[in-house]
Structure formats: C-alpha cells, structure tokens
Amino acid sequence: MNVYVPIIIVGVLVVITLLLILADKLIGSSGEKVLTVNKDTKIPVTDDDTLLNTLSKEKIFIPSACGGKATCGLCKVKVVEGGGEVKPTEEPFLNDRERQEGVRLSCQVKVRDNIEIDIPKELLFAKEYKTEVVEMKELTYDINLVRLKLIEPDTMEFKPGQYAQLKVPGIEVIRAYSIASNPKETDHIEFIIRMVPKGKATTYVHKALEVGDNVIVTGPYGDFYLQEDSNKDMICIAGGSGKAPIRSILHYLRDRGMPRKVKYFFGARSKKDLYYTEEFEELAKEFPNFEYIPALSDPQPEDDWDGEVGLITDVVDRLTGDLSDSEAYLCGSPGMIDACNVVLEKHNLPEQQCFYDKFS
Amino acid sequence: MGHLIEIFISSILNNNIALTFILGMCPLIAISTTVKNAKGMGLAVIFVVTITAIINYPIYSLLKATGTTQLNLLVFIITIAATVQFLEMFLEKFIPKMYNAFGIFLPLITVNCVVLAVSLFFVNREYTFAETVSFSFGSAVGWFVAIVLLAGIREKMAKKSDVPKGLAGKGIAFIILGILSLAFIGFTGLASIQ
Numbered sequence: 130m131n132v133y134v135p136i137i138i139v140g141v142l143v144v145i146t147l148l149l150i151l152a153d154k155l156i157g158s159s160g161e162k163v164l165t166v167n168k169d170t171k172i173p174v175t176d177d178d179t180l181l182n183t184l185s186k187e188k189i190f191i192p193s194a195c196g197g198k199a200t201c202g203l204c205k206v207k208v209v210e211g212g213g214e215v216k217p218t219e220e221p222f223l224n225d226r227e228r229q230e231g232v233r234l235s236c237q238v239k240v241r242d243n244i245e246i247d248i249p250k251e252l253l254f255a256k257e258y259k260t261e262v263v264e265m266k267e268l269t270y271d272i273n274l275v276r277l278k279l280i281e282p283d284t285m286e287f288k289p290g291q292y293a294q295l296k297v298p299g300i301e302v303i304r305a306y307s308i309a310s311n312p313k314e315t316d317h318i319e320f321i322i323r324m325v326p327k328g329k330a331t332t333y334v335h336k337a338l339e340v341g342d343n344v345i346v347t348g349p350y351g352d353f354y355l356q357e358d359s360n361k362d363m364i365c366i367a368g369g370s371g372k373a374p375i376r377s378i379l380h381y382l383r384d385r386g387m388p389r390k391v392k393y394f395f396g397a398r399s400k401k402d403l404y405y406t407e408e409f410e411e412l413a414k415e416f417p418n419f420e421y422i423p424a425l426s427d428p429q430p431e432d433d434w435d436g437e438v439g440l441i442t443d444v445v446d447r448l449t450g451d452l453s454d455s456e457a458y459l460c461g462s463p464g465m466i467d468a469c470n471v472v473l474e475k476h477n478l479p480e481q482q483c484f485y486d487k488f489s
Numbered sequence: 490m491g492h493l494i495e496i497f498i499s500s501i502l503n504n505n506i507a508l509t510f511i512l513g514m515c516p517l518i519a520i521s522t523t524v525k526n527a528k529g530m531g532l533a534v535i536f537v538v539t540i541t542a543i544i545n546y547p548i549y550s551l552l553k554a555t556g557t558t559q560l561n562l563l564v565f566i567i568t569i570a571a572t573v574q575f576l577e578m579f580l581e582k583f584i585p586k587m588y589n590a591f592g593i594f595l596p597l598i599t600v601n602c603v604v605l606a607v608s609l610f611f612v613n614r615e616y617t618f619a620e621t622v623s624f625s626f627g628s629a630v631g632w633f634v635a636i637v638l639l640a641g642i643r644e645k646m647a648k649k650s651d652v653p654k655g656l657a658g659k660g661i662a663f664i665i666l667g668i669l670s671l672a673f674i675g676f677t678g679l680a681s682i683q
Binding site: 133138241 | 555
C-alpha cells in the first residue's frame with residue numbers, strides 16, 4: 130500500500146477544515162443582534178444560531194419533538210419582524226393563515242439580524258424538569274396514573290388545567306399530557322395517561338416506565354385553565370383520560386371550599402372505563418355545590434348500572450338548563466368537544482365562556 | 490491561445506454539459522421557474538465549478554506525483570463540499586435574499602454532477618492547467634446558458650401558453666429541455682473540445 134494514501138486523505142481534510150474555520154471566523158459572525166420577545170424582553174445575540182436554540186439558551190423552551198430537523202412542526206413561533214422569508218423546509222407545516230400571521234418554525238429561522246417575536250406568555254414560564262417516577266397506578270384496564278416527583282428544579286407553578294410535555298427517552302418523541310394533580314402540590318405532578326394502540330409515548334408509559342425511572346418533563350403549557358377570578362357556575366364535561374385537567378381544577382376548588390356551583394359530566398362506554406368514581410362521589414357528598422354525573426353510553430349487563438345512560442351530549446342536554454351565566458370546561462377527543470359545543474350553544478352558553486382542551 | 494478559446498466555445502455550445510451530456514438536471518429543472526433565480530443558480534454554479542476545478546488541478550498533480558490517483562474521486566468531493574460550504578457562508582452573510590431563494594439547492598450544488606464531472610473530465614482528457622481553467626469556466630457558462638434559456642421559456646410559457654394540466658410544470662420543462670438539447674446538437678463540429 131502506498132504510504133501517501135493516508136497522508137493525503139488526512140492532509141486534505143485537515144487543511145480544508147482549518148480553512149473553513151478561518152472563513153467562519155472572518156465572515157461567519159455578523160456582530161451583535163437583538164432578539165425581542167413579546168415587545169419587552171430584549172436578548173442580545175452574538176452568534177448565528179437558530180431561534181429555537183437561541184431561545185433555549187435563554188431558558189425559554191419552545192415545544193419541539195424533532196430537535197431542529199424541521200420534521201415535527203411543533204416549534205412554531207410568530208415572527209413579527211425580521212427572520213427572512215419562509216424556507217422550503219417550513220412550507221409543509223404552515224397553513225395560509227399562519228403564513229399571513231408570520232408564523233415560522235423556530236428551528237429554521239436563524240437569528241441573523243434584529244428579530245422580533247411573539248410567543249404565548251406561558252411559554253416564558255415553562256421550564257425543563259428532571260423528574261422521578263414515584264408511583265404508577267392502574268386506574269382502568271387502559272388508563273394509568275403516573276406520579277412524578279420533581280427533582281431539578283424541584284417545584285412547578287401551574288394553573289389547574291394546564292399541560293406538560295413528557296419526553297420519551299431514546300426516540301425523542303414528545304407528547305403533551307394534562308396535569309391531573311393539585312396545583313397546591315408544587316413538588317409533584319400527576320398525569321392520567323390512556324394507552325393508545327401503537328402510540329409511541331403511551332406504550333412507553335404503560336409498558337416500559339417503572340417506579341424509580343427518571344423522565345424529562347417540560348411545562349407548564351396551555352391556555353386551558355380555570356378562570357380563577359370568575360365566580361360563575363361551572364359545567365365540566367370530560368371523556369376518557371380527559372378527567373386529568375378537571376381533577377386538577379376540582380382539587381383547586383375543593384381547597385377553597387368549593388365556592389362555585391359545579392356540575393361534572395363524565396362520559397364513558399361501560400363501567401370498566403370509569404375511574405376515580407369514589408373520589409368524586411365523596412367530594413359530592415362533602416360539598417352540596419358539586420354534582421358528579423357519570424354517564425355510560427354502552428352499559429354491560431354485568432355492570433349493574435343505575436346511573437345515566439346515553440351519549441354524553443344527550444345526557445348534558447337533558448340535565449342542564451339555561452347556561453347563559455355559566456362557564457364550561459371541556460376535555461376530551463375533538464369529536465366529543467365539537468358535539469358538546471353544539472349542545473352547549475343550544476343552552477345559550479356564550480362562546481367566550483366556553484373553554485376546552487382537545488386531546489388528539 | 491486560439492486553442493483555449495476553442496475549448497471555451499466548444500464547452501459552451503457543442504459540448505454543453507447540460508444539453509449534450511445531460512448533467513446537473515436536478516437544479517436545472519427545479520430552479521428554472523424564474524429567470525432571476527436561474528441566473529443566481531447559474532452564477533453560483535459558475536463560481537463553484539471554476540473554483541473547484543482550479544483547486545482540484547494542483548491537487549490532482551499532487552496525487553499523480555505520489556501515485557495515489559485512485560483517491561481522486563474522494564479528494565475532489567471533499568474540495569467541492571468545502572467550496573460550497575464557503576459559498577454558503579458568503580451568500581448567507583452578504584446576499585441573504587439569494588441565499589433564501591436557493592433554499593435547499595445551494596447545499597445541493599455539492600452533489601450537482603456538473604461540478605464533479607468537470608473535475609473528472611479534465612483528468613480523462615489530460616488537460617493542462619490553462620485548458621482546465623478554460624474548460625471548467627466554459628462548461629459552467631454553458632450550464633448557465635442552459636438554465637437561463639430554459640427559465641426564460643418556462644417563464645414566458647407560464648404566462649402565455651395553455652399547457653395541458655398533466656404536462657404543466659416539470660413535465661413541459663422536460664420537453665423544452667429535449668428540444669433545446671436537439672437545437673444544441675446543431676452546433677456539432679463547431680469546435681473541438683480536445
């Protein structure tokens with residue numbers, strides 16, 4: 130073998146690397162730029178990194194599942210000024226309305242000039258948490274409760290109803306789950322997670338996750354939360370694992386002596402899909418203000434069910450009066466929420482008093 | 490000198506790298522929707538092809554001197570990748586508009602066959618340094634001419650012609666390219682590439 134072969138390969142690589150580093154030093158960085166977040170926070174930026182990375186360095190965590198490869202489409206932010214034109218890599222993820230509003234994928238926008246962005250306020254409070262699983266409980270045959278102890282940082286302030294994101298280690302899949310625990314308990318959070326057939330994250334939670342495992346959680350996120358200043362009557366409707374955010378809301382209200390009248394409808398197929406029934410029935414006994422109405426759409430003969438029967442929408446329709454002075458909180462599948470909205474509208478619920486969290 | 494001019498003319502017309510060797514089709518089809526972008530892409534290719542050929546020639550001499558010519562493909566590709574990287578930095582900094590217009594096709598110049606083909610052709614044809622410069626520059630200009638011609642026709646057709654739905658866009662572009670290619674065969678025998 131010719132001794133020059135390795136020398137030439139290594140030599141060419143080294144020389145070219147050095148030249149590129151030199152070129153990068155000379156023309157790569159273009160001085161200091163200012164990144165303005167929500168008009169008030171100004172962040173000086175010196176390198177040419179992407180918006181996503183720049184923000185995460187500033188401890189602002191934009192949701193992202195693919196780590197900046199423009200494949201998940203989660204890291205959308207609204208760019209008010211700067212940032213250049215939409216790149217071909219972003220096209221598939223943006224619809225016409227988003228394009229008009231200046232929404233971009235933050236992993237594809239480089240901070241090359243002064244840039245101004247608008248991000249939802251709660252993202253500013255979102256942090257990345259290292260947590261440890263302290264409890265796994267089977268609530269039904271396909272729904273598990275996961276209790277996490279926050280380790281670093283060790284407390285999370287969230288509003289009842291908000292969600293957090295769970296990162297599945299190894300495959301970098303990120304999924305959002307509503308927080309089911311009492312917001313007063315800031316050092317622990319709980320998720321209620323339903324097994325989705327072939328779902329990557331739910332399979333991980335149900336089959337692989339064990340007590341003592343460490344998981345990374347970011348949050349809190351979401352604009353679905355209890356309107357704390359309001360004292361209107363409440364109607365809550367949930368289906369499946371949609372009990373999670375409502376449970377957090379009810380914990381919060383219970384701690385304050387249930388100051389508002391609450392009607393809670395929970396829709397399930399048969400008795401084996403029901404969970405936390407005792408917890409809510411006890412709550413109903415304790416506070417006359419609170420009413421828990423589970424409804425089964427398909428009760429089995431062995432269920433011995435004497436409660437409400439029918440689709441949740443029909444049950445709500447039957448058991449509610451005028452809602453013009455109430456607030457509604459809905460959690461469940463998009464189909465259920467759309468159907469419920471129709472019913473609630475029929476009962477004169479004003480649109481701005483209807484809050485919902487679509488699980489998809 | 491006359492010989493160099495002959496190589497230059499020949500590589501633009503009767504040995505046009507896009508229309509007679511059918512190389513570099515991917516960006517040729519993709520970036521030829523407007524004349525403006527086609528010019529930009531063509532200029533970038535001219536820059537990369539000429540620079541890489543000029544850099545690759547002495548490197549190839551080194552390979553010949555050390556008896557390691559089997560490495561030529563590997564070394565050429567590394568030089569090309571580095572040149573494109575440099576071009577990317579340059580455009581990103583000084584002409585960001587053009588950088589965004591190129592999008593994914595700028596890094597793709599690395600795998601534009603024209604660039605590698607020019608470097609391999611000068612090896613095959615055993616050119617001198619001057620001939621290599623003339624040939625590489627000519628070939629790149631030839632590719633520039635091809636993409637701008639194609640873009641001009643496509644731009645006009647988009648406005649004036651009633652292209653059947655199934656053929657619109659890339660379909661008709663291929664047919665135009667075929668006709669252009671036929672037209673360039675008319676230059677056969679005009680000048681010698683050797």
